[in-house]
Amino acid sequence: MKTKTxxxxxxxxxDRDLSYCPGxxxxxxxxxxxxxxxxxxxIGEAIGVASVGxxxxxxxxxxxxxxxxxxxxxxxxxxxxxxxxxxxxxxxYQGDGDLASIGLAEIVHAAHRGENITVIFVNNAIYGMTGGxxxxxxxxxxxxxxSPRGRQKKGTGEPLRMSELLATVPGATYLExxxxxxxxxxxKAKKALQKAFEVQENNQGFSMIEFISTCPVNWGLNxxxxxxxxxxxxxxxxxxxxxxxxTKEESDE
Amino acid sequence: xxxxxxxxxxxMALAAIKGGCDAFFGYPITPxxxxxxxxxxxxxxxxxxxxxxxxxxxxxxxxxxxxxSGARVLTSSSSPGIALxxxxxxxxxxSELPAVIINVMRGGPGLGGIQPSQADYNxxxxxxxxxxxxxxxxxxETLQETVNIVKESFSLADYYRNPVMIAVDGLIGQxxxxxxxxxxxxxxxxxxxxxxxxGESAKRGKRNTIVSLHLxxxxxxxxxxxxxxxxxxxxxxxxxxxMINMDSDPNIVLVAYGSMARIARSVIxxxxxxxxxxxxxxxxxxxxxxxxxxxxxxxxxxxxxxxxMSLGQMLQDVRLASNGRxxxxxxxxxxxVIPESDEIIAKIKSxxxxxx
Numbered sequence: 001m002k003t004k005t006x007x008x009x010x011x012x013x014x015d016r017d018l019s020y021c022p023g024x025x026x027x028x029x030x031x032x033x034x035x036x037x038x039x040x041x042x043i044g045e046a047i048g049v050a051s052v053g054x055x056x057x058x059x060x061x062x063x064x065x066x067x068x069x070x071x072x073x074x075x076x077x078x079x080x081x082x083x084x085x086x087x088x089x090x091x092x093y094q095g096d097g098d099l100a101s102i103g104l105a106e107i108v109h110a111a112h113r114g115e116n117i118t119v120i121f122v123n124n125a126i127y128g129m130t131g132g133x134x135x136x137x138x139x140x141x142x143x144x145x146x147s148p149r150g151r152q153k154k155g156t157g158e159p160l161r162m163s164e165l166l167a168t169v170p171g172a173t174y175l176e177x178x179x180x181x182x183x184x185x186x187x188k189a190k191k192a193l194q195k196a197f198e199v200q201e202n203n204q205g206f207s208m209i210e211f212i213s214t215c216p217v218n219w220g221l222n223x224x225x226x227x228x229x230x231x232x233x234x235x236x237x238x239x240x241x242x243x244x245x246x247t248k249e250e251s252d253e
Numbered sequence: 254x255x256x257x258x259x260x261x262x263x264x265m266a267l268a269a270i271k272g273g274c275d276a277f278f279g280y281p282i283t284p285x286x287x288x289x290x291x292x293x294x295x296x297x298x299x300x301x302x303x304x305x306x307x308x309x310x311x312x313x314x315x316x317x318x319x320x321x322s323g324a325r326v327l328t329s330s331s332s333p334g335i336a337l338x339x340x341x342x343x344x345x346x347x348s349e350l351p352a353v354i355i356n357v358m359r360g361g362p363g364l365g366g367i368q369p370s371q372a373d374y375n376x377x378x379x380x381x382x383x384x385x386x387x388x389x390x391x392x393x394e395t396l397q398e399t400v401n402i403v404k405e406s407f408s409l410a411d412y413y414r415n416p417v418m419i420a421v422d423g424l425i426g427q428x429x430x431x432x433x434x435x436x437x438x439x440x441x442x443x444x445x446x447x448x449x450x451x452g453e454s455a456k457r458g459k460r461n462t463i464v465s466l467h468l469x470x471x472x473x474x475x476x477x478x479x480x481x482x483x484x485x486x487x488x489x490x491x492x493x494x495x496m497i498n499m500d501s502d503p504n505i506v507l508v509a510y511g512s513m514a515r516i517a518r519s520v521i522x523x524x525x526x527x528x529x530x531x532x533x534x535x536x537x538x539x540x541x542x543x544x545x546x547x548x549x550x551x552x553x554x555x556x557x558x559x560x561x562m563s564l565g566q567m568l569q570d571v572r573l574a575s576n577g578r579x580x581x582x583x584x585x586x587x588x589x590v591i592p593e594s595d596e597i598i599a600k601i602k603s604x605x606x607x608x609x
Binding site: 079 | 461
């Protein structure tokens with residue numbers, strides 16, 4: 001019988017089991033990043049930077065050279081790599097605790113310097129790996145293990161919007177927030193990744209794609225309800241779209 | 254090349270360029286600012302990388318990234334800044350990455366002061382960062398010795414795949430002295446960096462990963478034992494020290510490094526003029542601590558007087574190295590106060606009087 005391959009896993013990822021919980025969207029995002037790196041023929045020369053959190057083991061999944069960074073420091077590590085390896089594609093893969101809390105200085109200054117790197121930012125409004133603590137991105141009234149009565153504005157502030165924040169930084173070139181809750185949005189997310197890596201290939205500077213993600217285990221919801229919760233609660237507070245695109249301004253110059 | 258008069262910090266910066274430093278990442282802090290200032294101009298001129306980071310934490314993590322992709326990397330700072338860098342230093346030890354770190358020491362604790370100090374001894378030799386970790390560290394006495402060690406450190410770091418720290422007190426960073434920057438040095442032969450994450454997985458045919466995470470405790474133990482073997486090799490092969498005025502078979506031997514050793518030299522000369530013979534062990538490597546110097550002491554030596562610009566941190570290592578064979582005495586000034594040789598002479602004379 002003749003068989004025809006209609007689908008196969010991307011070669012952008014190592015052929016092994018992922019460490020993520022069932023229903024979490026890290027797997028989809030990994031796949032998209034891997035696919036884009038393969039399609040752009042960058043996987044063999046890319047250097048990725050894994051962060052601390054659920055994606056700490058991503059150095060075992062992306063099928064390229066990888067460095068594992070200290071908590072929040074991935075943009076600084078990527079800066080060091082890119083400066084001495086300017087011809088290689090350099091990306092970080094970071095969660096919201098890593099990027100928006102402990103690594104706030106590193107992400108803002110990497111953007112500020114206009115580092116020619118691509119940041120994959122996965123925002124699920126909670127610390128997943130450590131067991132569901134409150135993050136800077138946790139929504140108001142969202143219950144976590146360190147905001148058991150729900151996050152309150154007084155004392156813990158309102159959720160940080162990183163794409164909007166970085167859009168105010170002059171050095172940032174391309175910023176887009178995407179979601180992967182359905183196939184249509186996945187295709188859009190993939191386009192955003194293609195654009196971000198293109199910005200880097202063209203030496204146009206700092207790009208970040210923010211993914212709205214889920215955490216079924218720590219949200220206490222099943223995978224389907226998690227996707228629903230993300231669309232009903234996260235996207236209204238974190239609207240999807242392009243927050244900055246300085247590539248056009250640059251080409252006009 | 255002929256000797257030129259240079260300021261300590263600038264001489265170290267130039268020595269780094271001569272030592273093959275590809276990239277520098279740093280953050281301003283007194284009293285080491287002339288290092289980044291000098292490099293901000295001269296690294297670019299030499300087609301190398303200079304980045305002023307947003308913090309010491311970011312700087313050391315840039316060092317981690319650049320070292321992980323195979324470059325020869327330098328950072329410099331001073332005591333409280335080194336404390337901030339300990340996170341990245343521990344990661345580099347764990348991931349076996351080479352780098353050179355210059356620490357121009359100032360007084361502490363906390364923000365402390367900006368005057369010369371040797372109060373980082375424990376920070377340098379007792380881990381600093383988390384985990385079973387060691388970094389090789391050198392505390393040179395003159396600018397010539399300093400530039401030679403800075404140049405050599407890049408190959409030592411590469412050879413051991415471990416960070417190397419040059420620890421000078423602020424006095425050495427700020428003073429001027431004639432140096433021959435091109436004086437030949439011994440360089441270790443280093444194997445190619447086939448472990449580096451250079452972004453050549455296609456060409457190499459395999460992925461390289463730079464990681465300090467080992468979730469399986471037995472694997473982490475195995476990794477730490479491997480690191481320990483490197484530390485043992487450093488202890489075996491890299492102890493550096495100078496023995497001064499030991500032919501006189503002195504009863505009292507001073508133990509001092511860096512600027513304190515310079516002061517101790519004049520103490521020895523002054524006392525010699527009075528007919529009193531005093532010896533000195535001058536540790537050049539802080540880790541590995543020069544145990545061999547203490548093993549070489551004759552039975553005539555009864556007393557070791559440790560001199561430090563701190564309240565006695567190397568003192569612990571002197572006790573361990575002596576292992577009960579000597580009376581251990583201490584003299585130190587702290588907070589950035591540089592002792593006068595007269596104070597030390599008075600201390601030595603009181604020890605002689607006690608012994609009689």
